Amino acid sequence: MSGDIRLRREFIATSLLLLVLALLPLAMRDVYWLGVLVVSAYFAILASSWNLLAGFTGQFSLAPAAFAMIGAYGAALSAAYYNVPPLIGLLIGTVSAGLIGLVLGRIVMRLRGPYLALTTLSFAEIVRLVASNSINITRGDLGLPLEPWFNDRVIWFYVFLSALTFVICGLYLLLRSQAGLFLEAIRDDEIAAARSGVRIVFWKTAAFAISSAAAGFAGALYAYFASLVTPELGLVQQTGLVVSMTVIGGMGSLIGPVVGAFLVYVTSEWLRDVGGWQLVIFAALVIVFARLFRAGLWGLVITALAPRRKLA
Amino acid sequence: MTSLLSVQGVTKRFGGLVAVADVTFDIAPGELVGLIGPNGSGKTTLLNIMSGNLSGDEGTIRLDGEPCTGLKPQRLARRGLMRMFQLTRIFPRMNVLDNLLVSGRALGLAADEAKVRANGLLEELQIAHVRHLDAGQLSGGQMKLLEFGCCFMRTPRLALLDEPFAAIHPTMKEIMSRFIRARHAEGQAFVLVSHDMPVIVELCPRSICMNAGRVLSDGKTSDVLTAPAVIDAYLGGAAA
Amino acid sequence: MLSGALAADLAVNGLVTGLFYGLMAIGLALIFGVLRIVNFAHGEFYMVGAYAYTIIAARLGVPLFVALPSAFLFGAALGWVVERTLMRPLYANIGSWGLMRDEYAVIVTFGLSLLLVNLVDKAIGPYAFRAPALVSASRVVVGPALMSGQKVAAAVVTLAALALIALFLRFSYWGRAVRAVSQNRLGASLAGIDATAVSSLVFALAGGLAALAGALLSPIINASPDVGAFPAIKSYVIVVLGGMGSIPGAFVASLLLGLVESFGAVLVSYQYRDTFGLVLLILFLLFRPQGLFGERGREV
Known part of the structure; x- marks a missing residue:
């Protein structure tokens, strides 16, 4: 199976999934569950952006939640101090996360594996600690309030769904261009990629910046939805959720993080009544999937659907 | 200047060990050159410097007359220098x-x-x-x-092949050497590192033999292989 | 400027904190040395130790000299199980992997951390609870400084444990085996050392030491599901400063970090005191990945 065809199949499957989601409000207009779906879409964007970095480029960053937080503060601070309208705030959040990602990505270029994980984790913690301790500017753990953009949950649902669709389409276009080839080549063997003429510094930094910008975009959008931004957005546990969703759904596929995000978040809200063991279950699932089914749920689906071919 | 690749006085030290010592040679367009020498003689280190995977301590390298010392591998690749690694990289x-x-x-x-x-x-x-x-x-x-x-x-302008025939089936070896011969006939230049002397004799009109980081002998393959210094190097260095 | 008395007080407090950091960080350095991975669930070993001690000592009313070793054993058993069940694929041929080795290690230990935090949160409860005191003395004078009795007692036990570990690594067969595998896994296996058993041993030791740290500090810092996050981050910093995988390096770096934080909080900024170490970590990984004392490792 060529990479091209694989990617197209994943894109079609993701589009179908998004279409089904788009039809949901016809049957269900419960405010609480619409909110759950909004948060799921937020995580789906985060997980997809992290997957670009970890699944396709092999850069295992532990800072996706920090970039969402940067995006959220970008929007909230510019709204609080300069009164900018939401669309501009969104842009500011996205661009500031993207720029910081560009710089960080360039700096950590040479680091791999545990070294990269430790550096990005430290970065994430520093950003969060600064946000939570710079009380004069950010009001610390109290959080910065924001004027809500609008209040109708159905509208919010469609806003987030469009944002997710936009991000997925962007990723699809990026990955099916030559960039997709180069990123995967870098993930598999950086030295071989360099031998083949791939501009390592450029593509790795670009992947980091794009991924961070997408995370910042999700964070900024979420800030307007929640109308409050706190340092909690950047907690390592949030990154843990993003990693879990991606691993359960299927790392390195376009659809995996989306499936993972909706599945994990929606079921965990569902199971809340059963006593809150959902996080235990999902953490256990992450370990089981990483240990036994490395392609995630999507990989299981593909294996189940694949025609049994005779060995050549 | 008709040389395709010109290596001038390239030296590389690892701590006290001089892995490549003042190596100088030229490769003309379309040449197929064998690079031989006992284990640890500096062939792969030299190749690493030529392909930009390692930076040399001294010396200059020119490709098509343009200096390219210390360029990154990806830059060199885009300028037509392709490298095949000894340990397969895919x-x-x-x-x-x-x-x-x-x-x-x-x-x-x-x-x-x-x-x-x-x-x-x-x-x-x-x-x-x-x-x-x-x-x-x-x-x-x-x-x-x-x-x-x-x-x-x-x-490529020049292909650097590091032990392409090591540990593979004879039919695949045949496929590769046929490919090399055909491309060479069309004017493709190669540097071929190998321990397989029959293949070197068969494919390469010219060879360079290294030992202890130095070029021992450079010339017609048949002359290089019969040079006393080369025989000494392979038999265990009685020359002292 | 600092007065002499304050400086002495800060120094003693910093060094004692550094000792506790050492207990955590040495296990992490051992694991990195032998397996070349960072255990992102290290803080949870600490947390488990804190709970084990609190429950055993408080609920069962067992004396201190039984409860502390029990906490160590509990952490060691957990570490051993984790290595046996989750770390084995790290030694297998990785060519066929969907996930590469480093990524697998990060995901699995990260997942384990989430699992243990949430498991304890559900099974025991999210609230913090206080462990029984190690000693009854509330204040002790240590040289120029006045310290809490708990801290002093914990520091004494920590020193003893660190000395035991040092003797073990230096003189016992298994200690030498650990050092041999850290230096060259393949070479050690060829010399007849069971590298797999060494990996299990190292995980058990690391789990035990972290749990002991948790137990010793539980009278000062109450046990709660996320109590391990903070000491874990400190030990990442230390392992990087000391040179990834170096045990003496980790020990010296622990003391240094303790001092840096204790003086930095007064001299530089109290507000941002927790970021100093993290900034150091990033700077070291970028500019001096071999740590304070180490030599740069050969690549390939």
Whole structure:
């Protein structure tokens, strides 16, 4: 199976999934569950952006939640101090996360594996600690309030769904261009990629910046939805959720993080009544999937659907 | 200046060990040069410096008359210097076709052109039947052929091949040496590192023999292989 | 400027904190040395130790000299199980992997951390609870400084444990085996050392030491599901400063970090005191990945 065809199949499957989601409000207009779906879409964007970095480029960053937080503060601070309208705030959040990602990505270029994980984790913690301790500017753990953009949950649902669709389409276009080839080549063997003429510094930094910008975009959008931004957005546990969703759904596929995000978040809200063991279950699932089914749920689906071919 | 690659006084030290000592030679366009020498004589280190994977301590390297000392591997690749590694380096989680396309696209071929070229190479190297397998699933010999193919996605100015024939099946060796002979006949230049003397004798009109980081002998392969210093080096250095 | 008395007080407090950090960080360094991975669930070993001690000592009313070793054993058993069940694929041929080795290690230990935090949160409860005191003395004078009795007692036990570990690594067969595998896994296996058993041993030791740290500090810092996050981050910093995988390096770096934080909080900024170490970590990984004392490792 060529990479091209694989990617197209994943894109079609993701589009179908998004279409089904788009039809949901016809049957269900419960405010609480619409909110759950909004948060799921937020995580789906985060997980997809992290997957670009970890699944396709092999850069295992532990800072996706920090970039969402940067995006959220970008929007909230510019709204609080300069009164900018939401669309501009969104842009500011996205661009500031993207720029910081560009710089960080360039700096950590040479680091791999545990070294990269430790550096990005430290970065994430520093950003969060600064946000939570710079009380004069950010009001610390109290959080910065924001004027809500609008209040109708159905509208919010469609806003987030469009944002997710936009991000997925962007990723699809990026990955099916030559960039997709180069990123995967870098993930598999950086030295071989360099031998083949791939501009390592450029593509790795670009992947980091794009991924961070997408995370910042999700964070900024979420800030307007929640109308409050706190340092909690950047907690390592949030990154843990993003990693879990991606691993359960299927790392390195376009659809995996989306499936993972909706599945994990929606079921965990569902199971809340059963006593809150959902996080235990999902953490256990992450370990089981990483240990036994490395392609995630999507990989299981593909294996189940694949025609049994005779060995050549 | 008619030389394709010019290596001038290249030296590399690792701590107290001089791995490459003041090496100088020229390669003319279209030449096929064998690089031989006992284990640890500095062949791979020299190749690493030439391909930009390692920076030398002294000396200069010119490609087509332009200085290219210390350039990054990806820059050198785009200037036509392709390197095949001794320990096979491919992209294990990408399929065979995509492995080739990476080289093609990164070196500036258009998508269609790269595909045509890749399919041609797959046929020629007789690995077309596995083109949709992930490269990590191939046999060791098939991986070598694939990496070999990656070097020819865009006709290189100079191909540096480090032990391409080590530990592979004779039929695959035959495929590769036929390929090398055919391209050489069309004017392709190569540097071929190998321990396989019969192959060197058969393929390379000229050879360079290294020992302890120095060039011992450089000239017609038959002369190099019969030079007393070379025989000494291989038999265990009685020259002292 | 600092007065002499304050400086002495800061120094003693910093060094004692550094000792506790050492207990955590040495296990992490051992694991990195032998397996070349960072255990992102290290803080949870600490947390488990804190709970084990609190429950055993408080609920069962067992004396201190039984409860502390029990906490160590509990952490060691957990570490051993984790290595046996989750770390084995790290030694297998990785060519066929969907996930590469480093990524697998990060995901699995990260997942384990989430699992243990949430498991304890559900099974025991999210609230913090206080462990029984180690000693009854509330204040002790240590040289120029006045310290809490708990801290002093914990520091004494920590020193003893660190000395035991040092003797073990230096003189016992298994200690030498650990050092041999850290230096060259393949070479050690060829010399007849069971590298797999060494990996299990190292995980058990690391788990035990972290749990002991948790137990010793539980009278000062109450046990709660996320109590391990903070000491874990400190030990990442230390392992990087000391040179990834170096045991003496980790020990010296622990003391240094303790001092840096204790003086930095007064001299530089109290507000941002927790970021100093993290900034150091990033700077070291970028500019001096071999740590304070180490030599740069050969690549390939």
